[in-house]
Amino acid sequence: MRHLLSVRDLDRGAAVGILDLAEDMADVATRAVPRLPTLRGRTVANLFFEDSTRTRLSFEAAAKRLSADVITFSAKGSSVSKGESLKDTAQTIAAMGIDAVVLRHPASGAARVLADGQWIDAAVINAGDGMHEHPTQGLLDAFTMRKAVHGTASRGTGLDGLRVTIVGDILHSRVARSNIWLLKTLGASVHLVGPETLLPAGVGAWPVTSGTDLDDALAGKPDVVMMLRVQGERMHAAYFPNEREYSRQWGLDDARLARLAPDTMVMHPGPMNRGLEISSAAADSARSLVLDQVANGVSIRMAVLYLVLSGSEGRGAV
Amino acid sequence: MSPLTSLLIRGATLPDGTATDLLVDHGVIAERGSGLSQTGSTVIDAAGLQALPGLVDLHTHLREPGFEQSETVLSGSRAAAAGGFTAVHAMANTSPVADTAGVVEQVASLGEQHGYTTVRPVGAVTVGLAGERLSEIGAMAQSRAAVRVFSDDGRCVSDALLMRRALEYVKTFGGVIAQHSQEPRLTEGAQMNEGALSSELGLAGWPAVAEEAIIARDVLLAQHVGARLHVCHLSTAGSVEVIRWAKARGIRVTAEVAPHHLLLDEQLVAGYDARFKVNPPLRRSEDVLALRAALAEGVIDIVATDHAPHPIETKECAWQEASFGMVGLETALSVVQAAVVDSGQMSWADVARVLSGKPAEIGRLSGYDAPFTVGAPANVTLVDPGARRVFGVELLRGKSVNTPYLGRELPGRVVATVHRGVPTVLDGELRTPEEVANHVE
Amino acid sequence: MTARTVLQQADITRALTRIAHEILESNASHDGASSRIVLLGIPTRGVLLARRLGAILEQLAPGAAEVGALDVTMYRDDLARQPTRTPSPSSVPSDGIDGKTVVLVDDVLYSGRTVRAALDALSDLGRPRAVRLAALIDRGHRELPIRADFVGKNLPTSQTQRIYVKLLESDGQDLVAVFDEEDQG
Ligand SMILES: [Zn+2]
Numbered sequence: 001m002r003h004l005l006s007v008r009d010l011d012r013g014a015a016v017g018i019l020d021l022a023e024d025m026a027d028v029a030t031r032a033v034p035r036l037p038t039l040r041g042r043t044v045a046n047l048f049f050e051d052s053t054r055t056r057l058s059f060e061a062a063a064k065r066l067s068a069d070v071i072t073f074s075a076k077g078s079s080v081s082k083g084e085s086l087k088d089t090a091q092t093i094a095a096m097g098i099d100a101v102v103l104r105h106p107a108s109g110a111a112r113v114l115a116d117g118q119w120i121d122a123a124v125i126n127a128g129d130g131m132h133e134h135p136t137q138g139l140l141d142a143f144t145m146r147k148a149v150h151g152t153a154s155r156g157t158g159l160d161g162l163r164v165t166i167v168g169d170i171l172h173s174r175v176a177r178s179n180i181w182l183l184k185t186l187g188a189s190v191h192l193v194g195p196e197t198l199l200p201a202g203v204g205a206w207p208v209t210s211g212t213d214l215d216d217a218l219a220g221k222p223d224v225v226m227m228l229r230v231q232g233e234r235m236h237a238a239y240f241p242n243e244r245e246y247s248r249q250w251g252l253d254d255a256r257l258a259r260l261a262p263d264t265m266v267m268h269p270g271p272m273n274r275g276l277e278i279s280s281a282a283a284d285s286a287r288s289l290v291l292d293q294v295a296n297g298v299s300i301r302m303a304v305l306y307l308v309l310s311g312s313e314g315r316g317a318v
Numbered sequence: 319m320s321p322l323t324s325l326l327i328r329g330a331t332l333p334d335g336t337a338t339d340l341l342v343d344h345g346v347i348a349e350r351g352s353g354l355s356q357t358g359s360t361v362i363d364a365a366g367l368q369a370l371p372g373l374v375d376l377h378t379h380l381r382e383p384g385f386e387q388s389e390t391v392l393s394g395s396r397a398a399a400a401g402g403f404t405a406v407h408a409m410a411n412t413s414p415v416a417d418t419a420g421v422v423e424q425v426a427s428l429g430e431q432h433g434y435t436t437v438r439p440v441g442a443v444t445v446g447l448a449g450e451r452l453s454e455i456g457a458m459a460q461s462r463a464a465v466r467v468f469s470d471d472g473r474c475v476s477d478a479l480l481m482r483r484a485l486e487y488v489k490t491f492g493g494v495i496a497q498h499s500q501e502p503r504l505t506e507g508a509q510m511n512e513g514a515l516s517s518e519l520g521l522a523g524w525p526a527v528a529e530e531a532i533i534a535r536d537v538l539l540a541q542h543v544g545a546r547l548h549v550c551h552l553s554t555a556g557s558v559e560v561i562r563w564a565k566a567r568g569i570r571v572t573a574e575v576a577p578h579h580l581l582l583d584e585q586l587v588a589g590y591d592a593r594f595k596v597n598p599p600l601r602r603s604e605d606v607l608a609l610r611a612a613l614a615e616g617v618i619d620i621v622a623t624d625h626a627p628h629p630i631e632t633k634e635c636a637w638q639e640a641s642f643g644m645v646g647l648e649t650a651l652s653v654v655q656a657a658v659v660d661s662g663q664m665s666w667a668d669v670a671r672v673l674s675g676k677p678a679e680i681g682r683l684s685g686y687d688a689p690f691t692v693g694a695p696a697n698v699t700l701v702d703p704g705a706r707r708v709f710g711v712e713l714l715r716g717k718s719v720n721t722p723y724l725g726r727e728l729p730g731r732v733v734a735t736v737h738r739g740v741p742t743v744l745d746g747e748l749r750t751p752e753e754v755a756n757h758v759e
Numbered sequence: 760m761t762a763r764t765v766l767q768q769a770d771i772t773r774a775l776t777r778i779a780h781e782i783l784e785s786n787a788s789h790d791g792a793s794s795r796i797v798l799l800g801i802p803t804r805g806v807l808l809a810r811r812l813g814a815i816l817e818q819l820a821p822g823a824a825e826v827g828a829l830d831v832t833m834y835r836d837d838l839a840r841q842p843t844r845t846p847s848p849s850s851v852p853s854d855g856i857d858g859k860t861v862v863l864v865d866d867v868l869y870s871g872r873t874v875r876a877a878l879d880a881l882s883d884l885g886r887p888r889a890v891r892l893a894a895l896i897d898r899g900h901r902e903l904p905i906r907a908d909f910v911g912k913n914l915p916t917s918q919t920q921r922i923y924v925k926l927l928e929s930d931g932q933d934l935v936a937v938f939d940e941e942d943q944g
Pocket of ligand 1 (some may be wrong): 471597
């Protein structure tokens with residue numbers, strides 16, 4: 001695998017392969033010394049034009065467990081100057097001899113532009129590009145679902161027949177997009193629920209069903225209910241009237257939680273707005289896989305780092 | 319060869335299909351017929367070449383003053399000549415904005431000095447393109463630049479009252495408002511055509527209705543005040559229907575389409591290559607087909623390039639950080655040939671109409687109403703329609719290289735361009751500024 | 760194509776039986792008290808050979824040996840020079856390998872780099888009392904100071920030759936053959 005830019009570049013075999021590899025990586029975490037020498041001598045640059053502490057830490061942990069060196073460029077610190085172009089920053093880090101770039105960027109397609117541009121040789125891993133995709137989040141969500149369904153017999157399996165309902169701001173969500181395409185590839189069916197204003201234009205052309213009524217959707221007994229984070233600023237752009245109305249219509253509150261089947265998986269990519277899209281009881285219930293998602297993120301990112309950095313000579317410019 | 323040496327064009331095919339010789343002397347068509355000869359003339363063998371009246375672009379961004387790193391009047395004029403244009407209308411979004419007589423006179427006189435093409439400045443509708451107060455429209459109209467086209471292009475005159483007043487005001491001297499139809503609130507942050515693809519790519523959608531709603535409002539305003547309206551670069555099948563409806567009701571509206579909207583569609587955005595980022599955005603293939611049909615039918619009156627040069631760094635970046643726009647002067651004729659001539663939808667006479675006669679008429683530019691008649695100004699473009707070439711940056715003559723056609727095979731080649739009797743392109747090569755510059759005061 | 764068969768089914772079985780005896784002997788004679796034996800095969804064919812050895816040992820000394828697999832992919836030092844390898848799952852006894860005698864089992868011993876990686880992998884899993892190495896074929900050309908304790912057959916080769924080990928479980932037949940690289944096109 002040269003880069004990981006979009007889950008749409010993964011066929012079923014490749015996707016299952018990554019999930020299987022992540023199983024091995026997860027085993028490493030249980031050891032006394034949770035570290036492999038695999039990427040010794042390789043350098044991974046975390047290039048974050050947008051602040052995301054949890055994703056950055058997850059990639060850092062993954063790289064370190066594989067013994068890679070990690071350099072972090074973060075917009076929050078001063079290492080990425082405000083307004084500095086992707087190209088300039090990329091060329092700067094290329095001059096340092098980087099083998100892989102983990103890129104988080106507010107612009108959709110930024111990872112593709114970096115990979116297609118002739119500015120650097122390094123492998124590019126998309127750690128979230130605008131409203132487009134967040135492939136490792138999609139993979140870790142699929143991993144979490146597969147583990148919950150198949151347990152220790154997960155290896156080699158997909159998510160055939162699994163029914164997943166994704167709720168909330170689909171329009172602006174890169175997590176939703178990566179989940180939708182990957183779940184489809186793995187054989188699951190996806191239903192989207194949210195206010196009409198937050199369902200993407202042309203969603204009818206996507207391989208999903210969609211609706212606006214959460215109670216209807218939950219009455220269909222989905223296997224997984226994935227709640228998306230609602231950004232406060234959406235309210236100001238007139239996507240919905242106010243938080244109270246949103247929460248009443250599309251929040252996973254205690255009453256809706258009580259109606260779920262006991263084995264329904266509740267997921268959330270985090271960070272959560274407790275009391276808005278998800279109640280505390282739902283977030284902390286036995287059905288919630290939120291913490292599994294976080295733990296599995298490291299395993300998935302180890303697998304992805306291994307795959308993009310193996311099978312080719314070190315690429316870092318010297 | 320001094321600029322005013324005579325030219326003998328042998329055996330050119332005119333837009334009506336007839337072949338003839340043309341003798342160009344002292345800036346006008348001196349003789350027309352077969353077997354012409356003139357000792358001392360420069361002879362152009364035009365056998366097999368299509369003669370067109372000099373092309374007129376109603377929508378060009380020359381960037382001077384203020385953005386000379388992207389284009390200047392000279393470099394843009396050279397690009398125009400290379401593309402077969404003998405007149406361009408320079409849009410007002412310069413710095414300072416062309417909202418006073420001083421700026422438009424400066425731009426016009428730069429064009430006059432360089433001599434490659436007639437430069438007709440477009441005046442801003444509102445001061446600083448800010449959409450708040452009318453600019454000195456009358457002063458610009460009465461200036462030496464004699465401005466007749468007014469536009470805030472790049473921005474829409476979205477305030478209905480201001481648009482009404484502007485339409486009324488330019489009636490005084492037969493001017494026209496050229497509207498960039500883009501409802502601003504519906505396109506906040508918009509990046510590409512709104513639809514399943516924009517949703518998939520995670521790029522903010524630019525709905526067709528944002529264009530169509532403004533066109534619908536504007537044709538009704540034009541009807542209400544009895545004024546002339548020109549619609550810039552319309553890009554959707556729905557816009558075509560609104561224009562068709564307005565024309566059927568006798569509303570005085572003309573419409574333009576940009577060459578790229580006749581050839582390229584939104585699928586090209588999928589790789590996030592910002593060379594395909596343009597305002598209005600590339601639309602669905604259905605829209606492309608509707609625009610071609612409307613142009614052939616005459617619902618759309620003209621093709622205008624929307625030549626929009628940008629420095630390379632504003633395209634070598636993430637899509638949503640990139641500038642909107644493509645250069646188009648050098649490729650316009652080839653793209654029109656590829657989109658509607660080679661398919662048989664339009665004849666060369668139609669091309670002459672949409673790329674010369676009609677835009678000159680809308681811009682109130684004289685000298686283009688009876689091309690190839692004896693005594694008419696000698697503005698002539700000779701094209702080899704049989705040529706095919708893979709387009710590369712080496713074929714660009716302006717300062718910027720933001721073309722969407724790199725690596726694409728395009729038909730046709732401009733072999734010669736004659737501007738007011740002066741060849742600006744000969745044997746497919748631009749002539750030097752010294753050879754072309756207008757030394758006559 | 761010149762292929763030369765060096766071991767046939769009976770030869771392989773004989774070699775494994777001999778190795779099984781040697782493992783038992785060496786384990787007993789180590790310091791008088793025998794420790795538990797863990798046969799760890801290195802994927803892919805090493806795992807199959809470890810299972811066969813385990814079955815033979817079970818006959819000779821029931822309960823003396825456990826069988827597992829040790830994937831070394833993540834410990835290799837040739838990450839960049841090879842096509843991407845997909846690791847196979849490792850499996851070790853649930854009570855670990857501490858204090859046990861681990862016998863690494865591989866089909867062909869060549870440069871020694873795989874065994875080096877296996878030793879690194881083992882050290883992350885625990886602290887065995889001793890580590891031994893069993894190989895069906897030793898073809899020479901070591902690049903590291905590593906030698907096998909138990910060898911089915913020493914097979915001097917040139918570096919241009921290739922060795923194919925086929926096993927019933929994975930390939931439908933038991934066979935070891937030498938090919939000349941030139942013939943491989
Ligand atoms: Zn415009």
